[in-house]
Amino acid sequence: MIYLDNAATSWPKPDSVWEAVMHVGKNIGANPGRAGHQMAIDAGRAIYNARVAVARLFQFPDPLRVIFTLNATDALNLAIFGLIKPGDHVLTTRLEHNAVVRPLWILQGRGVEVTxxxxxxxxxxxxEELKKNRKANTKALILNHASNVTGAMQDLETIAKAAKALDLFVIVDAAQTAGVFPISMASWGIDLLAFPGHKGLLGPQGTGGLCIMPGIELAPLRYGGTGSQSESEAQPLCLPDRFESGTPNTPGIAGLAAGIDYIHQIGREKIEDHETRLIKSLMQGLSELKGVRLIGPPVEEARAAVLSFTVDGMASEEVGFLLDKAFHIAVRTGLHCAPVAHRKSGTLTTGTVRLSPGVFTTKAEIEEVLASITQVVNEAK
Amino acid sequence: MIYLDNAATSWPKPDSVWEAVMHVGKNIGANPGRAGHQMAIDAGRAIYNARVAVARLFQFPDPLRVIFTLNATDALNLAIFGLIKPGDHVLTTRLEHNAVVRPLWILQGRGVEVTxxxxxxxxxxxxEELKKNRKANTKALILNHASNVTGAMQDLETIAKAAKALDLFVIVDAAQTAGVFPISMASWGIDLLAFPGHKGLLGPQGTGGLCIMPGIELAPLRYGGTGSQSESEAQPLCLPDRFESGTPNTPGIAGLAAGIDYIHQIGREKIEDHETRLIKSLMQGLSELKGVRLIGPPVEEARAAVLSFTVDGMASEEVGFLLDKAFHIAVRTGLHCAPVAHRKSGTLTTGTVRLSPGVFTTKAEIEEVLASITQVVNEAK
Structure with a gap:
């Protein structure tokens, strides 16, 4: 089987990821931070190690402000509902995922303006566009680093710095870039960075997080037990406790730490280079096929390892079905939880076939995929 | 090592739990419900199987209304913030965990009355107490099935039926009982049942859920991509999608299903009987020790497999430290995220030492624990 759905969840994972999950689950499977016994302390240490790994990857200054969540959506909800209040104005883009669009839609109903x-x-x-649209009540810019539909990448460093110069909070959805493309929270001026654990960071599903820069105050999304200040009905103010009520996914978070360690070992730049080469090969190969329309920026411009296309006269689901059944190639088809982005790219009614290679995808697999798509497209004629 | 901290997280888990986690992670590690390819379909099926297992255990009629969350706290926040609105009055008890107390404290600041x-x-x-305290604006009763501090159990069937007769919504925190004690949502009249996956249900950390009876409408806690109705900025209305935005913890949920299968295989009643015998042995043994004060109901009355005690002249942390370091016995000490319950039991300043055996705890271990505590207490004199 050839797996080209890494933009949804990366697969396979490095062996060390599952080894870490098993080690924590079987050997130190206690509740971290809730007791003083050795196994609980070891579990707490495994989570702390993951905070350090995340902070290092994103050039983020304080591991205790790395908050672990269920997934990137959970992290984005915390960032957006925690920061934006009625009367605020928010700038965002037409490339956002529903993890941003749907919370903003709810906030619009509560008196938040969204552009x-x-x-x-x-x-x-x-x-320039930021400057032109900024108003007296503009509080934040919310944007993803790369579109999960078109692969288009924002020039995040330039945009974040420009937004900071306009005194805006900068909230970034790094779902498609974390672990593969460089992100420097401190030097670029990113205030809140939401990341999934199970995509480019190579951790298990059930992990994700939010990095909250020092000085940023948010309202929690969840309230409850934190193992700290247990005598108080009020949610603790200290981080990470304030935002991590309830028992965390300790084995998953340990697996995430192993995933990030793997990235550090082989080098993030090498992964970026590898995935970029593969996506360019796909683009070049598919651009030679008649009836295939590639979505998103041209091959010479920056893009995440995501390529969407449509085939004239074929539903995207049909292309995906044939690739799966006849060639054992796993892709995603249809709409990708981002209606605004589909509207922008003119694919809201057709959907797209999306190819997303990962760190373990090989050049030979890409050639096989190209040959298979050629066959599907030619037989359809 | 003897592990008596099962009320925080059960450990160890059945082997089948980690086998299920590994199988899903390594063989069908795709994103469920987000693509049409075989691996995504298999992942979706693994999650559906878990919904069926949960529904069967709690005699709950509709697997698609079993919502998976990060933990029980996440589920309780969804239930409480989703149902209770300003102007409502809520009844609750003095046995609640901070997962209930802290959300209610926030709601009190928003114009909700809490008794x-x-x-x-x-x-x-x-x-009778319910009837006496019910007011015209009383919307719900929120209660845990058993206290995580004292082990005291509510007569849930009687209380839930009485609350339904008063036309109240019944929200239950089953953190200390799910998987061990009988719970019948349909016949007892429970509207919302929050459960952790990693305690009595024997699943991995990072799992939990909320069962939402048909007809109950809640506001979501999180908004975002669901893999459904992706063309719409509005959160889907259908369940489970409405409450499960973002990628779920598929391997963890598969592990949870295996944990529940294990319970069904050996029989929940047998587990209840086993844990009840162990806790009674502990109570009998400790009651013979001078200077030891047992917290909670007497031995002949119902209690969950949780026993808290204090030792005259010793801090609870000191007792726990000695048990861990000198005898390799893992217990929890201090306050247990439930200040109201500690106040009620007179242990808010001292904390308690908490012993919580699990399905894999043996009678021999309990005897060893009793001998060790005897030694700790006698040497302290």
């Missing part, structure tokens, strides 16, 4: 910046042909925004 | 029912000496409430 969807048009950006260029591919939805990429500019400092 | 903490005193109950009897051990905090157990009665139908």
């Amino acid at each position: 969807y910046l048009d950006g260029d042909e591919y939805g990429r925004i500019s400092p | 903490y029912l005193d109950g009897d000496e051990y905090g157990r409430i009665s139908p």
